Structures are given as C-alpha cells and as structure tokens.
Amino acid sequence: MRVLVIGGDGYCGWATALYLSNRGHDVAILDSLVRRHWDAQLQVNTLTPIAPIQQRLQRWHDLTGKTIDLFIGDICDYSFLINSLQQFKPDAIVHFGEQRSAPFSMIDREHAVLTQSNNVIGNLNILYAIKEELPDCHLVKLGTMGEYGTPNIDIEEGYITIEHNGRKDTLPYPKQPGSFYHLSKVHDSHNIQFACKVWGLRATDLNQGIVYGVLTEETGMDELLINRLDYDGVFGTALNRFCIQAAIGHPLTVYGAGGQTRGLLDIRDTVRCIEIAVNNPAEAGEFRVFNQFTELFSIADLAHKVKEAGAAIGLKVEINSIDNPRVELEEHYFNAKNTKLIDLGLQPHYLSDSLLDSLLNFATKYKGRVDANEILPKVKWK
Amino acid sequence: MRVLVIGGDGYCGWATALYLSNRGHDVAILDSLVRRHWDAQLQVNTLTPIAPIQQRLQRWHDLTGKTIDLFIGDICDYSFLINSLQQFKPDAIVHFGEQRSAPFSMIDREHAVLTQSNNVIGNLNILYAIKEELPDCHLVKLGTMGEYGTPNIDIEEGYITIEHNGRKDTLPYPKQPGSFYHLSKVHDSHNIQFACKVWGLRATDLNQGIVYGVLTEETGMDELLINRLDYDGVFGTALNRFCIQAAIGHPLTVYGAGGQTRGLLDIRDTVRCIEIAVNNPAEAGEFRVFNQFTELFSIADLAHKVKEAGAAIGLKVEINSIDNPRVELEEHYFNAKNTKLIDLGLQPHYLSDSLLDSLLNFATKYKGRVDANEILPKVKWK
Numbered sequence: 001m002r003v004l005v006i007g008g009d010g011y012c013g014w015a016t017a018l019y020l021s022n023r024g025h026d027v028a029i030l031d032s033l034v035r036r037h038w039d040a041q042l043q044v045n046t047l048t049p050i051a052p053i054q055q056r057l058q059r060w061h062d063l064t065g066k067t068i069d070l071f072i073g074d075i076c077d078y079s080f081l082i083n084s085l086q087q088f089k090p091d092a093i094v095h096f097g098e099q100r101s102a103p104f105s106m107i108d109r110e111h112a113v114l115t116q117s118n119n120v121i122g123n124l125n126i127l128y129a130i131k132e133e134l135p136d137c138h139l140v141k142l143g144t145m146g147e148y149g150t151p152n153i154d155i156e157e158g159y160i161t162i163e164h165n166g167r168k169d170t171l172p173y174p175k176q177p178g179s180f181y182h183l184s185k186v187h188d189s190h191n192i193q194f195a196c197k198v199w200g201l202r203a204t205d206l207n208q209g210i211v212y213g214v215l216t217e218e219t220g221m222d223e224l225l226i227n228r229l230d231y232d233g234v235f236g237t238a239l240n241r242f243c244i245q246a247a248i249g250h251p252l253t254v255y256g257a258g259g260q261t262r263g264l265l266d267i268r269d270t271v272r273c274i275e276i277a278v279n280n281p282a283e284a285g286e287f288r289v290f291n292q293f294t295e296l297f298s299i300a301d302l303a304h305k306v307k308e309a310g311a312a313i314g315l316k317v318e319i320n321s322i323d324n325p326r327v328e329l330e331e332h333y334f335n336a337k338n339t340k341l342i343d344l345g346l347q348p349h350y351l352s353d354s355l356l357d358s359l360l361n362f363a364t365k366y367k368g369r370v371d372a373n374e375i376l377p378k379v380k381w382k
Numbered sequence: 383m384r385v386l387v388i389g390g391d392g393y394c395g396w397a398t399a400l401y402l403s404n405r406g407h408d409v410a411i412l413d414s415l416v417r418r419h420w421d422a423q424l425q426v427n428t429l430t431p432i433a434p435i436q437q438r439l440q441r442w443h444d445l446t447g448k449t450i451d452l453f454i455g456d457i458c459d460y461s462f463l464i465n466s467l468q469q470f471k472p473d474a475i476v477h478f479g480e481q482r483s484a485p486f487s488m489i490d491r492e493h494a495v496l497t498q499s500n501n502v503i504g505n506l507n508i509l510y511a512i513k514e515e516l517p518d519c520h521l522v523k524l525g526t527m528g529e530y531g532t533p534n535i536d537i538e539e540g541y542i543t544i545e546h547n548g549r550k551d552t553l554p555y556p557k558q559p560g561s562f563y564h565l566s567k568v569h570d571s572h573n574i575q576f577a578c579k580v581w582g583l584r585a586t587d588l589n590q591g592i593v594y595g596v597l598t599e600e601t602g603m604d605e606l607l608i609n610r611l612d613y614d615g616v617f618g619t620a621l622n623r624f625c626i627q628a629a630i631g632h633p634l635t636v637y638g639a640g641g642q643t644r645g646l647l648d649i650r651d652t653v654r655c656i657e658i659a660v661n662n663p664a665e666a667g668e669f670r671v672f673n674q675f676t677e678l679f680s681i682a683d684l685a686h687k688v689k690e691a692g693a694a695i696g697l698k699v700e701i702n703s704i705d706n707p708r709v710e711l712e713e714h715y716f717n718a719k720n721t722k723l724i725d726l727g728l729q730p731h732y733l734s735d736s737l738l739d740s741l742l743n744f745a746t747k748y749k750g751r752v753d754a755n756e757i758l759p760k761v762k763w764k
Contacts, residue, residue: 152551
C-alpha cells in the first residue's frame with residue numbers, strides 16, 4: 001500500500017511512518033515542521049534530541065535500504081497539498097497533521113483560533129483533495145477519546161442507538177469535548193462524516209487515547225531515529241510526563257483529585273492500530289469510528305504505578321496534587337468500548353512493569369536535558 | 383436593554399434591529415456589509431431595492447427619533463470587535479453575522495473554507511470578547527434547525543436524555559448537518575457550549591427554521607426601510623422563493639420528491655423570538671437551546687399552498703420537481719419540539735392565506751427586478 005503520513009515528523013507520526021515502511025508499505029511523509037517551531041516559540045523542547053527530518057530519513061534509508069519520500073509544506077496550502085498527492089498517489093492518507101495539545105489551544109484567543117483554523121481547514125483541504133484527485137483513497141484520521149468527554153453512560157465507538165418516545169435511530173455519539181483543541185477534532189469528525197455521505201469518501205476516525213512510551217522497534221534502531229518525548233506543561237501528557245518527573249526527582253503533577261479516568265495505549269499499539277486501519281479500508285461512503293486505546297486508568301492510578309516502578313529502581317517518587325488548571329470532572333463514570341480494533345486483530349501491549357521500567361530508564365538517560373521551569377502547567381482553562 | 387445586532391444589515395438582522403429599537407431597546411448594528419459584496423460577486427440581487435445601511439438608519443431616525451449606532455467592520459478582526467464592544471457596552475449580543483447559505487458553502491472548496499473559517503472564527507472572537515470585556519453579556523446566537531438533520535426520532539431542544547445499558551444522562555442532541563454551512567453552525571454550538579461551561583458565559587442558541595415573509599411593522603414604514611428578499615438559487619429559501627417564482631410565472635422549483643419536512647416561521651416571529659431571548663437571559667454558565675420555528679411543512683406542501691394562493695389572485699402557478707441538487711432524504715420522519723419559546727410567551731403568526739396573498743402581491747410589485755437566469759439552483763452537493 002502507498003501510505004502518506006501527514007504529520008510524519010511528530011511523535012505518533014514518526015513512529016507510524018517507520019513502522020509502515022518496515023512492514024513493506026510505500027510510505028511518504030508530509031509535514032510542515034511547525035511542531036518544532038512551536039517548541040521554539042514556547043521555549044520548550046523534547047526530552048530526546050531529535051534529528052532533523054532529512055537526517056532521520058537518510059539514516060532510515062542507510063539502515064534498511066527503504067526510502068520514505070518527504071513533502072515539506074502546509075496542508076492549509078491547497079496547491080501544495082494537491083501537488084504532493086498528484087506526485088505520491090497514496091492509497092491511504094494517515095492524518096496526524098494537526099495542532100494536538102489541549103493546553104496550547106487554551107493559551108489565549110490567538111492559539112484557540114490557530115488551533116481551530118489550522119485543524120479544521122487543513123482537514124477540509126484533505127477532504128476536497130481526496131474528492132478531486134483520489135476519490136478511492138482511504139482517509140485514516142486521528143481523532144481523540146477526548147471528543148466524548150465524560151458522559152454518565154457507556155461510550156460507544158462513534159455511534160449510539162437511541163430509543164426515544166417509541167422510535168429508534170442510530171446517531172453520531174454526542175460529543176462533550178473539553179478544550180478548543182478537542183473541539184477542533186469534533187468539528188473535523190462532523191466534516192468528515194458529511195464528506196463520506198455526500199461524496200462517497202471512505203474514512204476511519206481513530207479516537208485515540210493518551211499514548212505512552214517512546215521506543216518502537218524502528219525508532220530504537222539508531223540514535224538518529226529517536227522519537228520525540230514531551231514533558232513540558234503544554235505538550236507533555238500523563239504517564240510519559242510522570243516518568244520524566246520521576247526520573248529527575250520532581251513530584252508527579254496530578255491535576256486535582258486524580259480521579260479523571262482516561263483510555264491509554266502504548267505507542268507500539270498506536271502504530272499497529274494505524275496499520276490495521278490502513279489494511280482494512282472503510283467502504284466507499286463509510287465513516288467508520290474506532291476507539292483506539294487498550295486500557296482505562298485514572299490519573300491517580302498512573303501516578304501510583306510510576307511511584308512503585310520508580311521505587312523498584314531506587315527512585316524516590318512523590319505525588320503532588322496540584323490545582324487543576326483544566327475544567328473537568330475529577331470523579332466520574334467512564335466506560336468506553338474498544339472492541340473494533342481488537343476484532344480486526346490488535347493484540348495489545350498492556351501497561352507493564354517492564355514498560356515503566358524501560359521508560360524510567362530512558363528518561364533518566366536524557367534527564368540532563370530537562371528544563372525544570374517547563375514542568376508545571378501554566379495554561380489555565382478559566 | 384442595550385442590544386448589539388451583529389449582521390444587522392441582513393434579512394433577519396435588519397428586521398430585528400428595527401423591531402428592538404421600536405420596542406425601546408438601545409440598539410446598535412455591527413456589520414461588515416459583506417453580504418452585499420457576495421451578491422455582487424455572484425451577480426445576484428435582492429428582489430427589493432435595499433438602501434445603503436447609512437440611509438436606512440438616517441431614515442429610521444427621521445421617522446421615529448430613535449438612533450441606531452453603526453459599527454462597520456468584520457468580527458474576524460478582533461481589535462475592531464473589541465473596540466466596538468468597549469464603545470457600545472451591550473447587555474446582549476444578537477449574532478446573525480455569519481455566512482448563512484448552504485448552497486454558497488457548497489460552491490467549491492474556497493467557499494466551504496470561507497464559510498467555516500468566517501463563521502467559526504468570528505464566533506470564537508465573540509466568545510473571547512465577551513469573556514474579556516463583558517462577562518455578563520448574554521450571547522443570543524442564531525443556529526439552525528438544519529443542525530439536527532432528519533433523525534428517525536423526535537428532535538428535542540438541544541439536549542436529549544439517553545438511557546443506555548442501564549444508565550442515564552442528558553447529552554447534547556446528536557447533530558447530522560447537511561452542508562458545510564450547517565456544519566459551521568454545529569461547530570459554533572459546540573464552541574459556545576464549551577465557553578459557557580468553562581468561563582461561565584451565558585448563551586442562547588436559537589435553532590431557527592426557514593424564515594418567510596418580508597414585511598414587519600418597522601420595515602414596512604417606509605420604502606427606504608425595505609428589507610431584502612432573496613429569490614436566487616444561492617440565497618433564496620423555500621416559500622419566499624416560491625412566491626417570487628409564482629409572481630413572475632416561473633414554475634416552482636421543488637427539489638426531488640418534495641417530502642423534505644422543515645420547521646418554518648414568519649419573520650414577524652423571528653424578531654419576537656429574539657426579543658424574548660434577550661428579555662429572558664440565560665443564567666451565567668448556561669448554554670440554552672431553543673428551536674425557533676412555529677410550524678412544520680413539507681416542501682411539496684408549501685408549493686401547493688403557493689399554487690392555491692396564486693390561483694386566488696389570478697396567477698397560474700405550475701410546480702416542477704427538479705433534480706435535487708442536495709444530498710438529503712426526500713421522505714423521512716420529522717418531529718421537532720418547539721415549546722420553549724412558546725412557554726416564554728411567543729404567540730405565533732401561523733402561515734395564512736393573507737400572508738401568502740401579501741407576499742405574492744409584494745413579489746409582483748418588484749417582479750421587474752428579477753433576473754430569470756438566477757432562479758434555478760446551479761450548485762450541486764455531489
């Protein structure tokens with residue numbers, strides 16, 4: 001399969017591009033590199049020293065003999081996008097190319113507008129480009145479990161059958177996103193569903209949970225292939241962030257009561273889920289939604305697991321509940337379904353002591369690069 | 383009350399601004415006048431000769447002694463928006479200032495992007511402006527009944543209580559919008575709901591049906607106060623369009639089978655609904671949704687009513703079913719609730735022979751201005 005990974009220079013995108021290439025797919029990366037620019041603007045940095053994309057790809061070629069094409073540009077620039085698609089002619093587009101941080105979107109009005117216009121318009125451009133140039137191309141779009149919020153009923157995969165006043169219909173699952181970033185993904189989902197219905201496009205929306213881990217078989221092959229790992233208050237996510245905090249002796253920052261329950265998955269499962277979606281395309285006209293996570297944990301659970309794993313390797317780990325910068329329920333019902341990817345063959349890597357051990361050791365290796373000023377969350381929702 | 387009507391130079395906005403002014407509110411209009419510009423670009427025009435906004439307002443002042451302030455500019459320009467709010471200090475903002483045509487949004491990629499970026503970013507700017515400058519100001523936002531699509535269950539007002547696997551929650555009603563325009567309103571609704579939750583803003587989302595009629599007490603006072611009336615394939619809407627077609631002897635253009643059922647209301651009820659919402663503000667933190675229509679009709683019903691009313695005044699009216707340019711169900715269940723505005727005191731003007739008679743006569747008066755080339759729909763959804 002010819003697979004274009006949009007946002008292939010990012011955390012999930014990079015791991016995915018290498019994995020798909022290693023599995024024998026013809027892969028190209030399209031990326032504007034703006035994620036590195038945002039790091040620079042916010043004066044934050046990945047824990048790991050990531051090489052420029054061109055060096056990464058050269059090293060991949062040298063190691064494996066495989067070539068990954070590179071298109072550097074912005075999908076909000078439609079003519080660039082069209083030209084790239086005409087050159088590469090993908091069978092599937094994996095779309096990671098969005099601003100993906102909730103705190104980033106809540107910094108101020110400019111960042112909220114940037115997030116929604118960048119994400120919504122980029123995605124609209126992809127929909128039109130597929131319609132105009134490659135109507136059979138399968139769009140594999142990264143959504144987020146955060147689209148659902150925390151309803152008091154079970155979360156289904158994209159749709160829910162509702163009985164109401166003696167009648168019944170299966171409708172899009174109601175969305176209660178918790179930031180302007182999460183909202184942008186909800187907007188995307190609605191736009192994609194419409195394009196599938198009206199133009200017969202085929203799309204899979206992957207409502208992904210929180211991804212943890214850093215090593216995949218491919219990114220672990222060489223220092224120049226190393227993946228990014230974010231720990232700062234804007235781009236860092238739970239679990240990865242906790243492991244880095246543990247490594248440098250910073251108390252783990254649990255927001256509020258820590259009863260927030262979320263779906264999580266190992267980055268080695270992210271790349272596998274993408275391949276499963278690519279290998280099993282949606283039908284023409286179908287808007288398919290998979291919930292892409294393997295386990296549910298509360299934030300407090302995660303902190304305790306990191307504390308225990310840290311103790312086992314001699315790290316003294318404290319847990320601090322800090323004022324929640326977000327507006328979210330800290331105790332709530334949460335039961336989300338995730339059978340569709342399993343049914344298609346996903347064999348999860350469940351969170352294990354060995355993964356935590358490996359991640360803690362990895363974080364320790366690079367702890368000299370940590371800027372302690374960037375650890376605490378500075379962006380408030382209110 | 384001090385009420386800022388954004389989009390106050392448009393069809394609903396103009397009638398609303400004058401009505402609120404006449405009822406004793408302090409009214410200002412904020413408008414970029416881009417609606418007139420789009421008419422020029424598409425080479426279409428209102429049936430009625432509308433005066434420039436400055437002349438309209440001067441005439442209103444001369445006739446009634448009442449002053450309506452005018453702010454000309456674009457809400458996507460945040461500093462202009464903030465400056466206008468700081469000057470006028472509204473108690474309520476009525477937000478009509480969006481691209482409001484479904485066919486316009488479906489012309490091509492550029493018009494889809496224009497519609498979503500204009501509407502979503504303009505609305506985001508308003509949310510931030512209220513938060514920063516006037517946190518108590520009540521946002522009265524025009525949504526559309528088209529946000530709901532045509533589900534096979536009853537349509538509630540914004541929220542639905544769902545029982546699922548033995549648990550229960552009241553969630554946002556699932557949305558199935560039918561164009562990039564309708565999608566933009568769904569995006570707005572999600573963004574507003576979030577702003578109410580996180581910042582404690584107060585907002586009312588008015589999911590309005592198809593508006594018909596042209597005369598209100600105020601716009602009928604003088605030729606210079608006349609309201610716009612669109613009949614073209616892009617901005618014309620069912621019923622108004624049918625009356626104009628009948629007046630000039632053009633067959634009524636029913637799309638497909640005509641079984642599409644929609645909520646409709648008289649423009650004299652639009653202005654009253656807005657006043658009801660303004661006079662009964664939402665609570666701080668409340669995102670309130672009212673379905674703003676008074677009756678349900680199928681498109682075929684409307685065509686038959688116009689045919690009969692035309693016959694009564696000597697017009698020979700034909701009805702033509704034309705290929706449906708849209709992608710929509712032409713026969714479907716549709717039962718939408720609309721009790722909230724009635725409970726707050728709305729006394730509907732139901733569709734009557736006298737209204738149709740008056741609208742047909744009005745259309746006949748201006749029929750010399752019709753460009754017959756602009757009647758048929760040229761924009762296709764597929």
